[in-house]
Amino acid sequence: MKLFTIIIFVYSYWVMEGLNCTIPDSTMLFDNSSDSGKLFSDWAYPKSGDIPLLNRKVFKGQRVTIKEHPYTVSIRRMYAHYCTGAIISKNIVISVAHPLNNVTISELGIVAGETYADRGTIQHTVLLLIIHEDFDPYTLQADLALLTVYEEIEYRISVKPVSLIAPEFILNKTKAFVTGWGRCDITGKELCLPRTSMFNPNEKLDPMLRSVSFDLVVPNVYCEAYKKKDVHIKPGMMCLGQAREENLVAPCLAVPGAPLVVKSKLAGILSWGFGCGYYYDMPLVYTSIQYYQAWLVHNVPIIRKIKRNNFTRLFHSTRAHVLVEWLKKTRIMTPIIHQQKYKNLEATKLDRELTKLKGFVYDIRDYLNGGMFRAAKKAVYNNIKNKRAMITSKIYVEATTTVFPFIGNDTLAEIGFNISDIYSEDETDRKTVQNTSNNTKEKSV
Ligand SMILES: *[C@@H]1O[C@H](CO)[C@@H](O)[C@H](O)[C@H]1NC(C)=O
Numbered sequence: 001m002k003l004f005t006i007i008i009f010v011y012s013y014w015v016m017e018g019l020n021c022t023i024p025d026s027t028m029l030f031d032n033s034s035d036s037g038k039l040f041s042d043w044a045y046p047k048s049g050d051i052p053l054l055n056r057k058v059f060k061g062q063r064v065t066i067k068e069h070p071y072t073v074s075i076r077r078m079y080a081h082y083c084t085g086a087i088i089s090k091n092i093v094i095s096v097a098h099p100l101n102n103v104t105i106s107e108l109g110i111v112a113g114e115t116y117a118d119r120g121t122i123q124h125t126v127l128l129l130i131i132h133e134d135f136d137p138y139t140l141q142a143d144l145a146l147l148t149v150y151e152e153i154e155y156r157i158s159v160k161p162v163s164l165i166a167p168e169f170i171l172n173k174t175k176a177f178v179t180g181w182g183r184c185d186i187t188g189k190e191l192c193l194p195r196t197s198m199f200n201p202n203e204k205l206d207p208m209l210r211s212v213s214f215d216l217v218v219p220n221v222y223c224e225a226y227k228k229k230d231v232h233i234k235p236g237m238m239c240l241g242q243a244r245e246e247n248l249v250a251p252c253l254a255v256p257g258a259p260l261v262v263k264s265k266l267a268g269i270l271s272w273g274f275g276c277g278y279y280y281d282m283p284l285v286y287t288s289i290q291y292y293q294a295w296l297v298h299n300v301p302i303i304r305k306i307k308r309n310n311f312t313r314l315f316h317s318t319r320a321h322v323l324v325e326w327l328k329k330t331r332i333m334t335p336i337i338h339q340q341k342y343k344n345l346e347a348t349k350l351d352r353e354l355t356k357l358k359g360f361v362y363d364i365r366d367y368l369n370g371g372m373f374r375a376a377k378k379a380v381y382n383n384i385k386n387k388r389a390m391i392t393s394k395i396y397v398e399a400t401t402t403v404f405p406f407i408g409n410d411t412l413a414e415i416g417f418n419i420s421d422i423y424s425e426d427e428t429d430r431k432t433v434q435n436t437s438n439n440t441k442e443k444s445v
């Protein structure tokens with residue numbers, strides 16, 4: 001089946017800079033001033049509070065190719081690299097929640113199989129963002145997110161999934177790799193072709209994939225330092241790796257969402273830490289895959305059950321939307337008017353599946369519908385829940401609801417639809433049910 005692809009020209013979003021590999025003062029890598037919190041612009045990340053969010057710094061990270069770590073993906077926001085993730089199935093990518101929590105889902109995309117974070121011609125459209133229900137942006141507890149993509153990820157030598165580590169696997173004394181895209185290590189002699197970050201304009205981003213390996217020691221004595229700073233490593237968080245207190249030249253890679261792989265299995269996802277150039281030199285903290293295994297085992301099969309074709313019509317409309325947004329940004333061409341006239345998308349069946357997911361589901365439809373859909377969805381399910389309690393086991397009340405178009409009027413107008421046309425054409429198909437008790441069906445159980 002033909003994959004729908006969006007050809008993007010990421011270069012237009014990067015300010016190309018000249019090669020300049022001089023080695024400045026090493027203190028520049030290690031922010032040790034109170035204003036290093038400014039590294040995090042409010043727009044790019046949620047306000048960090050007391051939690052030291054990763055600063056995307058990389059120190060002595062080895063340059064690697066994507067073929068060595070083919071599960072690593074670049075999560076793009078408005079076509080520019082935003083954070084790192086890992087492929088766990090053909091349509092699911094895992095990452096941390098904190099950078100994604102408040103991002104409009106239609107801004108997100110996934111690029112697999114690229115060594116460089118500023119390349120990639122195929123961007124997979126993100127349809128759902130599932131954030132762990134216990135995620136707390138102020139403590140970074142349960143910093144875990146799944147993203148589903150519309151265009152299946154095709155496996156090849158540079159694109160492969162990573163399987164999850166078994167819950168009983170003993171991490172102690174194993175070798176771990178953590179891989180991702182971060183900032184130029186301006187203390188190192190490594191080649192870096194700095195790019196200006198669209199989200200953090202003061203940063204020089206390194207488009208090359210880097211990896212750091214280290215031996216795991218559990219428990220890690222250097223993690224005791226967190227307690228002394230009155231920061232406690234909570235359940236589900238793993239403090240791993242070397243501290244510069246232990247080894248001044250210990251490599252580190254403070255890249256949000258970077259997968260931590262042990263014996264070719266995903267063991268953790270980089271979440272936060274006082275380290276790698278952020279205030280102190282402590283080890284970094286990862287979200288534990290073993291701890292959240294039950295959550296993953298619950299959600300992943302449900303997401304897998306939701307097939308591409310359940311989203312096909314939605315995709316047609318969203319793709320049009322994304323293209324229009326992009327074209328508007330480039331101002332090179334006038335927007336393409338989407339020709340397809342589509343009818344109402346069937347929401348309820350899909351949403352019944354989505355409500356089985358644990359966690360907060362951000363659905364691209366909510367964006368298109370100005371958030372209306374989320375509220376409507378909630379109301380529908382409360383309604384069903386109430387009815388279920390009222391009826392006898394012999395009677396099954398079919399979910400009845402007014403099915404609105406997924407696309408709001410403003411968006412429709414924006415993408416070139418004549419709203420009055422759509423309404424007149426679709427009127428007969430609308431499953432508008434004025435009186436739900438009219439739709440009660442009796443079924444033998
Ligand atoms: C390289 O960077 C140094 C230090 O920031 C600067 O003085 C120099 O002019 C730069 N060279 C070029 C060619 O940009």
Ligand SMILES: *[C@@H]1O[C@H](CO)[C@@H](O)[C@H](O)[C@H]1NC(C)=O
Nearest residue numbers: 027030031032033034279280
């Ligand atoms: C960082 O700052 C603290 C206190 O301000 C100081 O004690 C420490 O030596 C500094 N570390 C470095 C590497 O400059």
Ligand SMILES: *[C@@H]1O[C@H](CO)[C@@H](O)[C@H](O)[C@H]1NC(C)=O
Nearest residue numbers: 042045046047101102103137
């Ligand atoms: C997330 O976005 C909403 C609405 O845009 C805003 O009210 C809220 O403060 C944001 N939360 C964070 C943690 O930035």
Ligand SMILES: *[C@@H]1O[C@H](CO)[C@@H](O)[C@H](O)[C@H]1NC(C)=O
Nearest residue numbers: 170171172173216217218219
């Ligand atoms: C992990 O290995 C270290 C070094 O061999 C050892 O001292 C420590 O007790 C081990 N930890 C556990 C939990 O077995």
Ligand SMILES: *[C@@H]1O[C@H](CO)[C@@H](O)[C@H](O)[C@H]1NC(C)=O
Nearest residue numbers: 306307309310349350351353
């Ligand atoms: C998804 O699509 C498949 C095939 O068209 C269909 O059988 C299934 O019921 C759909 N699932 C949902 C949740 O809509």
Ligand SMILES: *[C@@H]1O[C@H](CO)[C@@H](O)[C@H](O)[C@H]1NC(C)=O
Nearest residue numbers: 404408409410419420423424
């Ligand atoms: C969208 O436009 C149609 C036709 O003008 C109108 O009937 C409908 O109420 C509008 N919907 C919203 C949500 O404004």
Ligand SMILES: *[C@@H]1O[C@H](CO)[C@@H](O)[C@H](O)[C@H]1NC(C)=O
Nearest residue numbers: 416417418419420421422424
């Ligand atoms: C939209 O369609 C209606 C009826 O089909 C027509 O009267 C109206 O002129 C159209 N508006 C635009 C902007 O094309």
Ligand SMILES: *[C@@H]1O[C@H](CO)[C@@H](O)[C@H](O)[C@H]1NC(C)=O
Nearest residue numbers: 433434435436437438439440
């Ligand atoms: C819905 O229909 C039932 C009978 O089928 C009737 O008793 C009830 O009053 C109706 N409710 C409304 C709001 O029309």
Ligand SMILES: CC(=O)N[C@H]1CO[C@H](CO)[C@@H](O)[C@@H]1O
Nearest residue numbers: 433434435436437438439440
């Ligand atoms: C079969 C049935 O209950 N029909 C009802 C559907 O709703 C309308 C308006 O509320 C009633 O008039 C019908 O009797």
